[in-house]
Amino acid sequence: MILRALGLMSGTSLDGLDICFAQFEKQDHWSFQILKAETIPYPKIWKDRLRNSIHLSSEELLELNTDYGFYLGQAVQRFIESNQLKNIDVIASHGHTVFHQPQRKFTLQIGDGRAIKIETGLPVIYDFRTQDVLMGGNGAPLVPIGDELLFSQYDACLNLGGFSNISLKSNNKRIAFDIVPVNIILNQLVQKFGKDYDENGELAKEGKINDQLLSHLSSLHFYRLPHPKSLGIEWCNENIFPSFQNIEDLDLLATFTEHIAQQISQVINDNQLKNILFTGGGTHNTYLIEKIKAKTKGEIVIPEKVIIDYKEALIFAFMGILRCNNEINVLSSATGSFKNHSSGIIA
């Protein structure tokens, strides 16, 4: 049986809405094919509205939830029409994360799925994280189910986004954890040069590594903690940015790029990973990738661009398909909930 789904993903960097249209087939195991994928850049108004969402009153937030749902619905309807897509079984929408406090048992991804259904007339699955949080889990990471069922040929899958995270098999269980902040720091450092990101690590290449800062960064407690563990901007504000005083910007870039490469290669080497799939925007940073390759014995697999840029949206599309079949789409070994489950509200 062949099933086709549209996955919608709004990443932490607010560059735009990732849409991935893919088909999935289950024989003895699941396989996929990406048919069309696109990032729709957010207009300034939407970037501002989403960035400001944490400061809204309850009423304003409810209004944003509705407005953003219709925005998503219209964006995906335009995508369907302009690409003349047919035979779509389901739309799976991650939404935009506003709050995420699993310890207090709530997480909020806005963008009402019912509005997407009204705009498109298609079945929609949304709100993938809440059920896991209610079941004692962290509501994240969810992507490991896709790593397990669609990318099992790799020892591990590593994402280089705002933060770097990895999922891998350990004692027959898929575990996942954050490794080190990546673009959330690099992007901030290059702002002084009037850039959004350090293209191919060109600026980092020009700087000199500051050994004292490098050894301070390596000594941070987080890196010695066992999994599961995750990082957030609050951790960077407390532990990373204050150590950047009185050091040249180019040297900071060089040192932090080296730090990222060291932490990632240590995880690869410690877990004796033989082949690791790299995805997420940071995979385009050739200088960073060269550094990681130089420090590891494992094979760093760089897939085609569409997988680098759309793997998360692809996996959300896949989670939608699993949900339609009432199959498990969240792994408790990755999120910490009390059992595997099939999550997402069906609009």
Ligand SMILES: Nc1ncnc2c1ncn2[C@@H]1O[C@H](COP(=O)(O)OP(=O)(O)OP(=O)(O)O)[C@@H](O)[C@H]1O
């Ligand atoms: N050629 C390049 N050189 C260096 N960095 C790049 C390049 N292309 C993209 N990037 C980095 O990738 C980032 C976008 O990555 P991605 O879309 O995976 O982030 P995200 O979706 O916000 O992350 P997350 O998975 O944390 O939500 C850019 O902000 C930039 O830092």
Ligand SMILES: CC(=O)N[C@H]1[C@@H]2OC[C@@H](O2)[C@@H](O)[C@@H]1O[C@H](C)C(=O)O
């Ligand atoms: C709450 C939330 O939106 N978390 C995101 C975020 O962006 C990256 C990281 O933090 C990851 O844990 C998660 O998304 C990915 C897609 C996941 O759940 O696997």
